[in-house]
Amino acid sequence: MSADNVYRHFYRTRRLGAAELSDGGGPFGFDITTALEFDFLIERYQCDAIIETGSNAGDTTEYLARAYPNLTIVTCDVVDRYVDLVKRRVGFMPHTHVEKIDSPELIAKFRDRFRCPLYYLDAHWYEAWPLERELSLIENGVVCVDDFNIGNPRFGFDKYKEVECGPDMLGRFIDKIPHYYTNNPDAEYELPCLQNGRRGGKAYFTIGQKHDHMQHHRYFRRHETPRPTAA
Template sequence: MTTAVGAARRGTSAGAVLQVFYRVPRAGAVRLSDGGGPLGFDITAALQIDHLIGAYDCDGIVETGCFVGDSTEYFARRYPHLPVRTCDIDADATAVASHRLADLTNVTVETGDSAQLLPQLLSGLSRPLVYLDAHWYSSWPLARELHTVTRGLIVVDDFDIGHPRFGYDAYDQVVCGPQLVADARADLDRMWVGNPYADYPLPCLQTGRRAGRGFLTVGLPPGPLDDSPMFTPIPLRPVVMPDWSAVEALGKERR
């Protein structure tokens, strides 16, 4: 791909993201520390995911932990050609999500334990994007969710990327980070995290909490993650966190 063609395609993709992203109501503000909105109101996360959905030609989106459906609505409106299947353990939250998304025929909302629901949500999909965000209650399902996915592109929200600007979750002193992935998936020797210093075509307007995100592939080639500056690899055996000062310097050299 030539530089000019690549830039044109990135511009088209960014425009499509922008057209939808800021039109989604931030209903999650009723409880979420980041003020709600799709993907924590971080448009760089939307750009990362948009690149991967196109590069992998994903045939569906599966989300866990939808709460009241901010990210779900974004996914459904940005990708109307894809089935969007989501769930939450909170029946009140899924009732709100189901009501607000009732006019979007590509959305399915389920209530229950995400790890138990994942086989149903993943059924019939060969290249799904699996967005794991069921991080709230004491019974944290992430390790079980990671075990359950046998093929797909996995995105883990609230992930420790080793950068002070980006928050992450921890439960019972277990950090949502690369070591958890290494322990849960013995078959994987590396993963990726979002690169804060990539040259994104749109600025992030989230001035509050930003969440890190981890990316891993199961049964799919790593090329789209390796080839994009939006992602930084992390070896898992042993885990070595990124040297962000070096990544920042390299990014400045490339611009």
């Protein structure tokens, strides 16, 4: 998909999550640079599905469903009102699946159905943080971890009970994630980002893929995964 098509679908998506989300809602928190990064990964890795954990009001889900009608779009939430809302937004599209289910269960259910899914890990389950369980289940595909500490003050990240969503978390999986990429704050993008509030950092990596298409692209910065420290 061209940058023009990313632009057209991105800015036509309603921001229904604005009332509850710190970034004001919109696809990818209204950060179009993430949409361009996803588009690059989908095209280069020929992804056949997108599996999103944590749909909230469905702003990102609707964007992905409209932008990629030839891919299976799978999403979930544990809150009834969000599940009902997202079903109303995208449920009529035959390539979408919206489920009320815990995100690790969603991954376990769908992970073997696709050749190369793109996982968008963005689940925030109140007191429970499912990221470690999600990563333990993924054996093949392209992965984006949202709200990741990229070491830049312009980009926010999550922290749960003193555990940071950052490099040390990935270190627990160093055997299958020996290196990772982050979004590059200094990159030149085809489209300007209009999000003037909170932007979330992103970590990207592949599991079970032969080629590394991110290593020479300006959107991404490579990092070696830190080895876990001894207890």
